[in-house]
Amino acid sequence: MRRLTAALLASSIPFAAIAQDAASDATRTAQAEIARRLPLDDPRDEANVRRGKLAEIPGGVILDKQGKTVWDRRPYEFLQSKDAPDTVNPSLWRQARLDAVHGLFEVVPGRIWQIRGYDLSVMTIIRGKSGWIVVDPLLSEETAAAGWKLFAETVEAKDKALPIRAVIFSHSHSDHFGGVGGIVTPEQVKAGKVRIIAPHGFSEEATSENVLAGTAMGRRALYMFGSIVPPGVRGQVDTGLGPKLSSGTIGYMEPTETVSEKGGTLTIDGLVFEFLDAGGTEAPSEFVFYIPAYKALHTTEVVTHTLHNVLTLRGAQVRDALHWSKVIDAMLLKWGGKAEVAMASHHWPTWGAGEVSELLANQRDAYRYVHDRTLFLANKGATLHELADQTAEAPVQGSDFGTRGYYGTLNHDMKATYQRYFGWWDGNPANFNPLPPEQSAPKYVALAGGADKLLAAGRDAIRAGDYRWAAELLNKLVFAEPGNKDARAALASAYDQMGYQAESGAWRNYYLAAAASLRGNAVESISGNGQSRSFVSAIPTGVFFDALATRFDAAKGAALKGTFQFILPDSKEAVAVVVGGGVEFPRYGVTDAAPTATITIDRKTLDDVMLGQAQFPALMQSGAIRIDGDRMAFLSWFALHPPQDPRFNIVVP
Incomplete structure (x- = not known):
């Protein structure tokens, strides 16, 4: 039963009492090997991440208007140690320590600043002729407001306060626009005092992403970002792309203008910006830009200090690694040798014309390697799991930390590229229509000679350090017998070790969150970000009704026929x-x-x-809805849209 809840299981099994494992000998050996192989003491990133620091928010603590904490870096003080514990991949530890540096930083003296370490993303502030231009105002209104306050008190205090003249949304992911309401008001935008500039297609992509599949994506995101695992050396340390997600209010404002797919030049508050379209790389709507006067290149999220996701673990449409590499090469051809600093909407800048060109070339090569190696092996007959498992890391990944798999990985990016070209099936008919896990698992247990023998085999694999095999075996047993506490504990142990060894923050978080779920001590009380009215009201009405249709219970409503006409007077819209x-x-x-x-x-x-502030039945009683025609048919139809449970199980049936 897929909806078997953790609460039901916990009522009879004291999973929370099961302690998390220490690092095994096999894990310590793996950590030592990667530490031996990589130049972890290379000081260049450490110097860049601290360069130009002017101030910071004490403790990295940000509260909302009600006093609720939306950001707090104090639980991450364990990252002050330079030496990685044996429960964290030493390469990921290095990345987490770099991401943990927070504050206000001067990027180009007197011209460009960044707010870093107060959200998953980074906010950039650019000096125009008469005011400020803000790029990507974080995920939450509260963190954006706190970052702007730090900037105003530190930089503006030296001179008279200047207005924000423009806000640039680099792409259609909410951690790059959700905080806009924390720095400007809708009234300022409506009055023409603030321009909001975005890439073409932004509005549709920004407001519809995750709406149709939002429940499942949101659930998986809790695992991917480690939101249900407490911070610590055996818990969440980083996402690889940034520290974590803030938990404030996600807002939205409609762009006042967009940049076409041809790119081009815009003058913003007296400053010339050269834009290059990057839609279809990291986001379906995205651009990068260069400021000639400051010799500054903003690579948005196309180039950061990690190999990115071609398919994010939370779920999304598969991205195009080939196009991604070509966009980066276009940046290199257009601005390589000119740009003296490259900055992004995650991580820290890179200074020096040669260093910027090297950054772009290495990133280009990493995505091209993902694409070409996938097709090279697939065209020789390798299937999705085979090609990813037999491919060594790209040569550039051994020397450039910025291409390593801290967020995306070579392994799952190659699988995603295979999926983009060939789909989910490997071509073997045995795998075309396999039994679902809950049906096949009991058969595997019986084949193994019973639960005790399968459990013993899984434990043997754990002792041998063969954690992937252990997880494969024990997962069968857990799906056959979800109440088997010994099987759950053993599978959690395998996930612990795979999490400890993972270089990717996303992989670590997912493994450790899975282990916590199996033990019944996942921090499920942590909720996701709160979408504001400004965000919800921006969702296109057509998308709203498409999402409603995904909730229609087709089994119970198979015999229902009719047409329900919606008239929306305030927006002058209609939907049948x-x-x-x-x-x-x-x-x-x-x-x-x-x-x-x-x-x-x-x-x-x-x-x-x-x-969630109103329900249809109550609205009908209050007269807020007018229904003409067959009222009972409408009620019958509406009753066939049950609410979706955002806490469905993932690692147990």
């Missing part, structure tokens, strides 16, 4: 929802001539429903 044959099909902008029922409701009221 056609239902029949177990399918619900919204037709945006269509008015049906003879609907089963017509529902008149303001879009603002729909936003209330999405925000």
